[in-house]
Amino acid sequence: MEGFARAVGATRHLYVANCLGIALESVKAAFSKFGPVLDACAADSSKARVIVSFEREADAAAARDAWNRQCCGALGERALVIEFAAPRERIKLVEVPVSTSAQELGIPGLSLLTEFISSREEERLLQEVDARPWQALAKRRVQHYGYEFLYNARNVDTSKFLGEFPDFLQPLLEKISSIAELQETSEATFPFDQLTVNEYPRGVGLSPHIDTHSAFQGSIISLSLAGPCVMEFRKYASEGVSPEFERKALFLPQRSLLILSGESRYGWHHYIPHHKFDLVSGQSVPRESRRVSYTFRKVRHGPCRCNFRQYCDSQCHSQSDSGAPEIVESVDQEEADPDDLVTPEIEKTFVHKVYNAIAPHFSSTRFAKWPRVAAFLDSLPPSSMVIDAGCGNGKYLGLNDSCFFIGCDVSPQLISICARRGHEVFVADAVNLPFRTGCFDAAISIAVLHHLSTEKRRRKAIVELLRIVSTGGKVLVTVWAAEQEDKGLVKKWTPLDEKCVEGWVGDMDGGGKSKSFPATSSPSLAKIDEAEGEAGMVSAENLEEQQEYFVPWHLPYHRAEIAGSAEAVVSGFARKDDKKNAVVYNRYYHVFVRGELERLVSSIDGAVIVDHFFDKSNWCVVLQKS
Amino acid sequence: MRLLTHNMLSCNIKGVSKGFPLGIEVAKLETKTVEFNPQFLRHSFPKIEWKAFQEAAKTLGVNDLPEQVEPSMLDDDDFLRRFHHALLEIHLEEGDLVCPETGRKFPVAKGIPNMLLNEDEV
Numbered sequence: 001m002e003g004f005a006r007a008v009g010a011t012r013h014l015y016v017a018n019c020l021g022i023a024l025e026s027v028k029a030a031f032s033k034f035g036p037v038l039d040a041c042a043a044d045s046s047k048a049r050v051i052v053s054f055e056r057e058a059d060a061a062a063a064r065d066a067w068n069r070q071c072c073g074a075l076g077e078r079a080l081v082i083e084f085a086a087p088r089e090r091i092k093l094v095e096v097p098v099s100t101s102a103q104e105l106g107i108p109g110l111s112l113l114t115e116f117i118s119s120r121e122e123e124r125l126l127q128e129v130d131a132r133p134w135q136a137l138a139k140r141r142v143q144h145y146g147y148e149f150l151y152n153a154r155n156v157d158t159s160k161f162l163g164e165f166p167d168f169l170q171p172l173l174e175k176i177s178s179i180a181e182l183q184e185t186s187e188a189t190f191p192f193d194q195l196t197v198n199e200y201p202r203g204v205g206l207s208p209h210i211d212t213h214s215a216f217q218g219s220i221i222s223l224s225l226a227g228p229c230v231m232e233f234r235k236y237a238s239e240g241v242s243p244e245f246e247r248k249a250l251f252l253p254q255r256s257l258l259i260l261s262g263e264s265r266y267g268w269h270h271y272i273p274h275h276k277f278d279l280v281s282g283q284s285v286p287r288e289s290r291r292v293s294y295t296f297r298k299v300r301h302g303p304c305r306c307n308f309r310q311y312c313d314s315q316c317h318s319q320s321d322s323g324a325p326e327i328v329e330s331v332d333q334e335e336a337d338p339d340d341l342v343t344p345e346i347e348k349t350f351v352h353k354v355y356n357a358i359a360p361h362f363s364s365t366r367f368a369k370w371p372r373v374a375a376f377l378d379s380l381p382p383s384s385m386v387i388d389a390g391c392g393n394g395k396y397l398g399l400n401d402s403c404f405f406i407g408c409d410v411s412p413q414l415i416s417i418c419a420r421r422g423h424e425v426f427v428a429d430a431v432n433l434p435f436r437t438g439c440f441d442a443a444i445s446i447a448v449l450h451h452l453s454t455e456k457r458r459r460k461a462i463v464e465l466l467r468i469v470s471t472g473g474k475v476l477v478t479v480w481a482a483e484q485e486d487k488g489l490v491k492k493w494t495p496l497d498e499k500c501v502e503g504w505v506g507d508m509d510g511g512g513k514s515k516s517f518p519a520t521s522s523p524s525l526a527k528i529d530e531a532e533g534e535a536g537m538v539s540a541e542n543l544e545e546q547q548e549y550f551v552p553w554h555l556p557y558h559r560a561e562i563a564g565s566a567e568a569v570v571s572g573f574a575r576k577d578d579k580k581n582a583v584v585y586n587r588y589y590h591v592f593v594r595g596e597l598e599r600l601v602s603s604i605d606g607a608v609i610v611d612h613f614f615d616k617s618n619w620c621v622v623l624q625k626s
Numbered sequence: 627m628r629l630l631t632h633n634m635l636s637c638n639i640k641g642v643s644k645g646f647p648l649g650i651e652v653a654k655l656e657t658k659t660v661e662f663n664p665q666f667l668r669h670s671f672p673k674i675e676w677k678a679f680q681e682a683a684k685t686l687g688v689n690d691l692p693e694q695v696e697p698s699m700l701d702d703d704d705f706l707r708r709f710h711h712a713l714l715e716i717h718l719e720e721g722d723l724v725c726p727e728t729g730r731k732f733p734v735a736k737g738i739p740n741m742l743l744n745e746d747e748v
Contacts, residue, residue, distance in 0.1 A: 017746040048746035079728055341748035383669035419738050426739040434741040436636040436646050
């Protein structure tokens, strides 16, 4: 949805679904029955959803009450789905130049000490936290020491002392306490009594915020480990809600220590953009597979008396929430956006369409069963009810003959192959499974998640698998690894850059909407493999960071289904390779890097990882619903 | 599609709160013999929403299932055979599955239900 988002409460705008084929004027006219309608416009490119804007909220509410989920006589007995909508405060931001020196930014109280610790010390600090349990948040993992930080309250729970800092922190704490500029702060910074360790997976950032004033006193110290990031600082012109603000960005290298004191701590929002690459001094710097930060703070007892009253919860009660104004770009969204479930063009074209085109040939090559999948199925108790979500040609259906298998796949062509083999199957989408909750004993998702083009969709697919198995039920998930055993294979793939995927997917992390390619298949696509160095290509040095690929499928000229490929070749969706006597289709893949699958899974409540392993260039996890 | 599968399927259109059980409109049925497996039936029984199952069976012309059931019936061979037949041997080959809340129809063709949603339904 461009321009509008679902609203929490009542508004004068309605989001009306199921309007495909009805003229906007007719929608407007029909809704005018409830009161003056100012506008009816398309909510997105689907033509099925319309935003109806009333003059008065009460009229919008009346229309929604009357027609939501009702067959609407005025619109051809259409069953409309109606929700309140609110205009998005979309602020287009251009990239701000990233500085490598804190002094250069000129923000009072901000310092950066590079190479603050050695690589050995860094390694030790990482080992120590990795040996301790992480708490999973929506997108990152955390550990709290001293006092727990409560994200809902944006404050510490001072009644809940978690215990003294562990001993391994002592050398680091001593080193920090000897920093000269921390000695002369107006409020005491030492001794620290609260530490939050954050682990950010690649591409994950942090919403703009100011640490709650009443929660901590003195300076806030943050040490970057395992990888770099960019931190942006924002100062708002007036009372916090103005969209105008000053922006400055600082590169935080690995092993650097950031100090936020005075104005930089109390008056500036800090923010980590959700990027996989940062542009620093004209160079694209990839984020590492993770960044771990140690943030030390001193809990405040008593009110804050800073000079930044507009952000101070101790001095300004009307503004208890010190969060930044809502900026779509950076919203830490836990709520499912309806658009997450709409299949992005890149999947429709380069997954669904391709598999439908190559189904019989694909199936004829897919008979080898992975021993680890077979072993998982063999381990299930007799009579187990098993779902294979994304079953392809159904090679795992019925593999354990004491169990009952149901398969589903998004490709009708592959599903008919399964049905002809006598399997119980139907057509459905892995991100939205049509089952009641808890009805299966086990589920498998084999080589499916890597065809989903956003993290939200990959996560949703796992949430769905866990939803439909019963408590104690097991779920096996396997995905292609970026770390392929056959390196030569990877060379045959076409790396896609992020912008390219983003263009097809739409708003991947809320950023720009630029499409690198048109939304329908076009002749330019077939040329991607050949057009070295053009947009959409990734230079060779970035290959290790590369996770988005087109993987070719060669459909030999002698196959019967080649007849169906003529049109695909003409439209540019597939291309002929006379040397190989085959029509070449591209399939979209997001290959998983080490640890990514576990991270994705650990952000989901209600499941434990009972096994994880690498098998034949695939990352695999076995989950158990708790 | 067997009634066992039907008993698990639920309409997942966005906003639908009661997508189960799906109504059945029958165009063509088929019966295929399946080996009788009492152990599987006993295991599956607690997972079955009986009322939905019994009513779906009636729609498919199977009228010999009791409205009320209790686990002790699983010791009765006659009951198990009727349960077995309805659960596993009757297939809806052509027809529609109908969402109880919105009336949306999901077509069943050649025994395969198509549960894909349109963009405005997700």
